[in-house]
Amino acid sequence: MRAFRLRETGLAPDLTEDPLPEPGPGEIRLRIAACALNFADLLMIQGRYQERPPLPLTLGMEVAGIVDALGEGVSGPAPGTRVAAFGSCGGLAEFGCWPAGRCLPLPDSVSFRDAAAFQIAYGTGHLALDHRARLQPGERLLVTGAAGGVGLAAVEIGRRMGAHVIATARGEERLAVARAAGAHEAIDSETEDLKGVLKALGGIDVTYDTVGGAGFDAALRASRPEGRLLAIGFAGGDVPQVPANLLLVKNLSVIGLYWGGYMTFAPQVLIRSLETLLGWLADGSLRPHVSHELPLERAAEGLELLRTRQATGKVVITP
Template identity: 45%
Template sequence: MKAVLCRQYGPPESLAVEDIPSLEPAEGEVIISVHSCAANFPDTLIIEGKYQFKRAFPFVPGGEVAGTIKSVGKGVEGFAPGDRVIGIPGWGGFAEETPVSARKVVRLPDPVSMDAGAALVITYGTTHYALEDRARLQPGETLLALGAAGGTGLAAIELGKVMGAHVIAAASTDEKLEVCRQHGADETINYSQDSLRERIRELTDGRGVDVVYDPVGGEYSEPALRGMAWNGRYLVIGFTAGEIPRLPLNLPLLKGCAIVGVFYGAFQEKEPARFRELMGELTDWLAEGRIKPRITARYPLEETARALIDLKERRATGKLIVYTGLGRDGG
């Protein structure tokens, strides 16, 4: 089978597509024949050795896939060859086959495309967990999404609306903000032109926002924190800007707000039952059309490096999908 291999840390250009032996499942695993694998910002960090977890060389990057089960290992119940599934391998997704723990596999409803299934877990899964469990977002509250035109930002807009929130989307261009409005944003802020803090004040009549969803970090984190309402919750999702902000801790004290970390990978491991419960809710919403992942580009497996370059250079809005021969049509 073909797989994208990382043999040493380096930029996406250092990855190579190679033929490797077909896989057999270990106990508790399934082998998924991959149709689609979503590219995510952590993939760009993993291959350069900048992520919190390291993998022995050589390894195959790619953290979320959709496909059909090829084979099941000893002790696996509830899945059979041919089942349409979403898998969260963490590694191994940019390949024609990948092994996944059965605990991290969920069924993909028949009406849903493989591309949409692959685009669901890391962006929507992280965001769903963040808003529902970590922030406990309530109907009528105001949610501010930073980096709102990216994959996680658009997920925050859609899920915020499904959960009954008033959503303010912040992004760096008017074109990106138009995409945010198409996905349901009630208000928008162009933070490359306007003062983020002042616009938050204007749009909330001075009250501030109840929840900040921040996958970006960098220079906009502090003004967003200053725009929090009393009892607000600031969700730390990631740092796509590259800079981990140093926030003044007197602000949570004065505002009575909380800074809340969101580590979706650890959540999957520590609370597997709750993880599957939330994923069940997400796949239902996906099948019902209440959420619609925005897939803006598809790349054949041989062009995985180009997908990761586009992510790294922040040229993408929505999700990027890498497909194998099985997923050529996205279905």
């Protein structure tokens, strides 16, 4: 089978021929139908991701496909079932094996493409906004990097939770994507004075920051009393430093959220959240935006679209 492999950090991954993987005890083998790309794939290639799985590895962290074979001790889902699988690499290939407990059967109405594109982005948005920041209807939510995969999902979830959503992105085309996903206000992160505009809009209650750097600082200074700032990612490269005196004076909280961490310390929280989101996908209240869908042999091009900030929402690879 074909697999998109990273042999060494710092080197470009490439397509190789691998033997068909055999599911180990407790595992399920999937015939992969779709795998979404993530900023984390870029970090992993550079050796800058927070987790360092052994190399060589097949990239691709969120997957949808058909159950193809069951390992020892696994009674289901039965071969032929359509599932979403999450929690490890290996998705950019024709087949792959996942622990049975990380394979969720898909409602008929959810496509493979949407099932691959929703897991990490929407999972992160839902755990952060609902479980961690306790976003309330009517609160003002700022989402930075709102045209990216994780940002755009947070716009949609925030809107669904009844928040007034303020999005930042670079340029009118990308802002239009955020508006279409439900943002009430859209601010150009390159040309507008974020702190000034946020203050003029009346301040913010919850910040969902995927970019880091100056945007986080502007959000901190434009936060209302009892504001919560979610540190989600640092796509811009600068990790914000937080002056604790501001937190004290303004009664603010800074909240870290690492979706993948829940797989280790509270998997049930993560699975319940994914089940809720699958329900929202099935009833049509979430609509993942996929700007590019490419075959496996163009996976490198898909990663380049992310790296150069040309993608909006998700890039999905279909083996």
